[in-house]
Amino acid sequence: MRQYIIAGNWKMNKTVSESVQLASDIVAAVKDVKKTEVVIAPTYLAAAKVADVIKGSNVKLAIQDIHWKDQGAFTGKVSVDMVKEIGADYIIIGHSEQRQYFHETDETVNLKVKKTLAAGIKVIICIGETLEQRETGVLKEVLGLQIKGALAGVSAEDADKNVVLAYEPVWAIGTGKTATDEQAEEVHAYIRSLIKEIYGEKIAEDMRIQYGGSMKGANAAGLLAQKDIDGGLIGGAGLKADTFKAIIDAAE
Numbered sequence: 001m002r003q004y005i006i007a008g009n010w011k012m013n014k015t016v017s018e019s020v021q022l023a024s025d026i027v028a029a030v031k032d033v034k035k036t037e038v039v040i041a042p043t044y045l046a047a048a049k050v051a052d053v054i055k056g057s058n059v060k061l062a063i064q065d066i067h068w069k070d071q072g073a074f075t076g077k078v079s080v081d082m083v084k085e086i087g088a089d090y091i092i093i094g095h096s097e098q099r100q101y102f103h104e105t106d107e108t109v110n111l112k113v114k115k116t117l118a119a120g121i122k123v124i125i126c127i128g129e130t131l132e133q134r135e136t137g138v139l140k141e142v143l144g145l146q147i148k149g150a151l152a153g154v155s156a157e158d159a160d161k162n163v164v165l166a167y168e169p170v171w172a173i174g175t176g177k178t179a180t181d182e183q184a185e186e187v188h189a190y191i192r193s194l195i196k197e198i199y200g201e202k203i204a205e206d207m208r209i210q211y212g213g214s215m216k217g218a219n220a221a222g223l224l225a226q227k228d229i230d231g232g233l234i235g236g237a238g239l240k241a242d243t244f245k246a247i248i249d250a251a252e
């Protein structure tokens with residue numbers, strides 16, 4: 001049985017004080033949640049304070065991206081050791097906004113994934129196709145390249161325990177357009193079949209694959225009821241405790 005994982009990606013939203021408030025609201029809202037793994041990803045600036053707020057609760061900390069180098073002249077970036085020190089449980093890697101606006105490639109995703117896993121932190125690896133890729137019939141090819149690229153050199157043990165995939169069709173992110181339950185399930189099942197090709201049946205069955213793209217309380221139950229959908233990576237609906245909790249309730 002795969003445990004559901006619901007993760008709120010706060011992107012470039014919330015000041016430090018607003019982040020502390022939202023984290024406290026979420027801690028209170030989910031205190032009785034037992035079955036679902038709950039994760040929040042504030043900005044770098046707020047992450048250390050949010051880590052203090054969630055300490056001892058059932059909410060885990062994710063960081064939105066790292067650089068793969070240990071240190072040095074990389075203005076604007078943070079290293080894995082910096083986020084490890086504040087207690088990051090997960091790092092989100094390869095988000096489509098990183099790919100679209102900040103030159104993220106399958107190669108840099110792979111460097112970041114390996115760096116994160118070597119530090120003993122788990123990864124949420126984002127993959128997904130644009131509308132044009134879907135409409136021109138190259139969806140499977142695109143996902144295959146993204147997955148094989150991201151996981152190159154990742155051990156079976158890490159793949160089994162420390163990797164979560166997030167399937168996020170780019171056309172559904174922040175647009176209010178959600179993939180239908182069937183559309184999402186078809187792709188999740190395909191992704192699982194690719195994992196089976198790479199790592200075999202057991203790891204394919206163990207690996208969690210989140211859906212992301214305008215997930216909210218109203219559509220979460222249908223998506224989460226699908227056999228191969230194991231949670232959600234949430235943008236907009238993760239910015240308020242009640243809308244985030246509504247999705248967690250659907251998972252519980």
Ligand code: PEP
Pocket residue numbers: 009168172173174175176212213214215233234235236237
């Ligand atoms: C995301 O960016 O990961 C995301 C899924 O955003 P939204 O829920 O706002 O579509």
